[in-house]
Amino acid sequence: MAVRLAILGAGRIGQVHARAIAASDSAKLVAVHDPVAAAADAIQTAYGCEIRTVEACAEADDIEAILICTPTDLHAEQIELFARAGKAVFCEKPVDLSVNRVRACLDVVEAEGATLMIGFNRRFDKDFRALKSAIAEGRIGDVEMVTITSRDPGPPPIDYIRRSGGIFRDMTIHDFDMARWLLDEEIESVFAQGSVLVDPAIAEAGDLDSVNVLLKTGSGRQCVISNSRRAAYGYDQRIEVLGSRGMASAENVHETRVETATSDGYVRSPLQNFFMERYEAAYADEISAFVHVVETGTAPPVSGNDGLMALVLAEAANLSVAESRAVAIDEVLE
Template sequence: MYRLGLIGAGRIGIIHGLNAVAHPKAQLVALTDADPVAADSLAARTGAAVRTTEEIIASPDIDAILICSPTDTHSDLIEQSARAGKAIFCEKPIDLSVERAARAVAVAEEAKVPLMIAFQRRFDPHLSTLQRQLRDGVIGQTEIITIMSRDPAPPPVSYIKRSGGLYRDAMIHDFDEARFLLGEEPVEVFALGSCMVDPAIGEAGDVDTAAVLLRTASGAICQISVSRRATYGHDQRVEVLGSKGLLRTGNIHETTVEHASSSGFLQAPVLNFFLERYAAAYKIELDAFLEHLEKGTSPTPTGYDGLMALRIADAATKSRETGLPVRVQA
């Protein structure tokens, strides 16, 4: 039984907290949040004690820390948890600064504690099956990957202002997904971005509609399109063209029922929120983290994976600003 402490009781903290309570090998011992109401509410749902961040990290009755707080706290919390000898599960991104994130990862490595970065898409049953088939050579050599990732609606502008921008915030998942599927590092990035959804997002210095091209040393290409608006739901599709065929995953609908008539075919809407779309992935992700702790193996995605996704995001941001392709820092 692994005793967990949760830092952050917002929407992603709630997901991980409830999954921890339901897991047969986990016990959610304590949690905290900057908002006492949020902390008390989740504590009532889970039976966990409410403690301060410092108490949770120092507690001898806690084996691992789940970091689900705002991004600008992640690096400090990774370092504090590592120095306390705790295993660490941290939400993405590690930090908005690659340099700061690298220092945090180095502290965890020096302390020899497990560090897992929460890119939940890797654990989605559909995407992980596709990735396994790619590695097994089912469609031969990968040539072009197309990733479509579109939210039903943009977050509040107050969130946009502290998010680090679309490439570091929303698209960081797509950059990790691209690395996961390509099986090799992108070496060059070209990015475009526009403000097509909400003028306030542009006034905040960000974009809400973007396309990015990644190229690897072997010549494989990944094209990613992202939007803060998809009126039909949370659009998450992947297509991989290989030398021997094609693999793809589609959207998840509310039901599998189809109605056919003389007017055509009708389907239920796609799932409207990422927490619903990736509900299974979040459970499998936590299970994978605990399994690594049990076996004493290094969890993935690693701190390096978190750094590489952030480096690609930085390159995309620079490319959009300059209008030129940008090399990815290795």
């Protein structure tokens, strides 16, 4: 029997998840909620679900699980509501912009014995999963260094920048999660530097647009993260892992695999435009994983603690930039 789901938030990511549910034989979209009527209407029309209030979704017997795709400032409150209602919860990152608020939310989830999975979709990308498998199988020996490059084709609107929580909480947070996942060891210190090189308006909004971060674990393993809000050549998503016996890397995904060679040189097709295209399959696999969790009662592959620790690293990076020093994670966790 298909797992019965509801979606809160019918914006861009809510639409992505609705498509994934519709394509699954194991899931059924029962309801959608969005304060923007046109957005909710679009999903209702496309997938034949009902439009309901948040409270009605929490009280409904025909809904087993909820996907929270609302603005960040609503996440923690909605997680708590549905945890108390006995629903399994999938929530897009981050749970909140405050470490203490996330901790309080996770306390409620634990007290209720609820299921919570956080939406770090890059863990479900087939290339990154193959990279993780190469590490787990020992093909490159012991991991020593990870290099993550993540650059957007262009910056988001300034209004988005102002409410995003800053580049570390909004953009780098994905890479913090990938670093923890690939290193398979907690980070102990963070050193970050940042500038505004893309758009002066981003500085006026109190944010950065070009950052580099060095993470270090207790055993000395390192991860370097390079982020920019602009890459003129397209959406740049690469990871390299150096091990004691070799190296494994995941390269960019192009629109096609065709490469032409002439007297003028080699030409490849452009990179896939942005995250909606680049990670389309990963989003679908992520929802499949959540549905499996609901069906089987197994532990989520991305936990609430994973969401917390990625935010902790973001906070440490902010402090590092502000004080121009390496920051121990324990300083943020105190």
